[in-house]
Amino acid sequence: MARTSARAWQRMLSGRRLDILDPSPMDVELSDIAHGLARVARWNGQTEGDYPFSVAQHSVLVLELFRAHEPDSDAISQAQALLHDAPEYVMGDIISPFKAAMGGNYKDVENRLLSAIFLRFSLPANMTIALAKQIKKADREAAFFEAVHLAGFEDGEARKLFGEPSLPAFDVDAFDRLIRPWPTREAHDRFIAAFESLSV
Numbered sequence: 001m002a003r004t005s006a007r008a009w010q011r012m013l014s015g016r017r018l019d020i021l022d023p024s025p026m027d028v029e030l031s032d033i034a035h036g037l038a039r040v041a042r043w044n045g046q047t048e049g050d051y052p053f054s055v056a057q058h059s060v061l062v063l064e065l066f067r068a069h070e071p072d073s074d075a076i077s078q079a080q081a082l083l084h085d086a087p088e089y090v091m092g093d094i095i096s097p098f099k100a101a102m103g104g105n106y107k108d109v110e111n112r113l114l115s116a117i118f119l120r121f122s123l124p125a126n127m128t129i130a131l132a133k134q135i136k137k138a139d140r141e142a143a144f145f146e147a148v149h150l151a152g153f154e155d156g157e158a159r160k161l162f163g164e165p166s167l168p169a170f171d172v173d174a175f176d177r178l179i180r181p182w183p184t185r186e187a188h189d190r191f192i193a194a195f196e197s198l199s200v
Contacts, residue, residue, distance in 0.1 A: 010090050020090055021109060023116035030195060033117070036089030038188035044095065047150040049181035055088050056191040058142055061178045063194055065138035068167055073134075075198040080118065080127055081135045082194055087113040141165045149179050 008020040012032040019027070034056060041052035059082050066081040067073065073081075085093070087110045094106075115125040127135065144162040147153035153161075169175045182190065 018090060020113065023113050025116045025120035028117050028120035030121075030192065033083075033086050033089045034188045034191045034195075037086070037191060038184050040088050040093050042093055042146060043151045044093075046152075047146070047181065048152070049150065051181040051183050053146060053150055053181045054184070054187045055085050055093050056187040057178075057182050058146065059083070059085055060190055060194050061142045061145070062135070062138045064172060064174075064178060065141050065167065066135060068172055069138060070134055076123055077131055077134075079121065079123055079195065079198050080131065081138060082191075082198070083114075083117055083121075083123075084135050084139060086117045137166075141167060145169060145175075145179060150181070 007022075010018045010020055012018060012027075012029065013035055014029040014032050016027045016029055016032065018024075018032075037056035037059060038054050040055040041047070042055060042058050043053065045052050047053045062084060063078060063082045067078065070077070090113070091110060119125050140162045144158050144165050147158040147162065148155060169179075172178065
């Protein structure tokens with residue numbers, strides 16, 4: 001008798017049941033992503049401010065940095081930038097050194113989930129190498145700004161870890177608003193609004 005594959009179901013507030021190990025795009029909902037990401041804290045919550053700096057807010061910051069670097073980018077590329085950390089709505093935000101220690105299986109699960117998320121919104125299942133590099137650049141610059149402004153890092157320490165930002169903070173529209181931690185509901189709503197503004 002054939003053995004059935006293991007399932008790792010997660011029930012969502014939308015009523016969907018997502019198999020984290022074998023995700024279907026049909027079980028992905030924007031409302032669930034926004035709800036989860038608005039409640040996942042970056043830096044394991046070790047940030048200044050009255051609220052945690054959420055992955056939802058980080059995602060909006062990355063989108064704005066990506067747009068600043070790639071002003072001619074299309075809506076599809078911008079949507080992939082916004083959703084680059086979307087798997088964390090069910091997997092949580094695990095710091096990079098721990099991800100590396102966990103090995104390939106974690107990354108495989110994360111990539112399958114990201115592909116399902118992209119397909120749910122009619123995006124290419126995988127980013128091109130060039131786009132992935134552009135988004136990673138914006139992601140690392142966001143991490144630098146978060147580290148210095150919120151997580152207590154000195155400039156030099158942050159530069160060693162994340163590199164020198166190629167874009168000064170004052171060149172980013174509404175940077176002060178983007179870096180100040182948002183309440184959960186605001187993070188949820190602004191993530192949704194950012195996605196809906198792209199009309200993909």
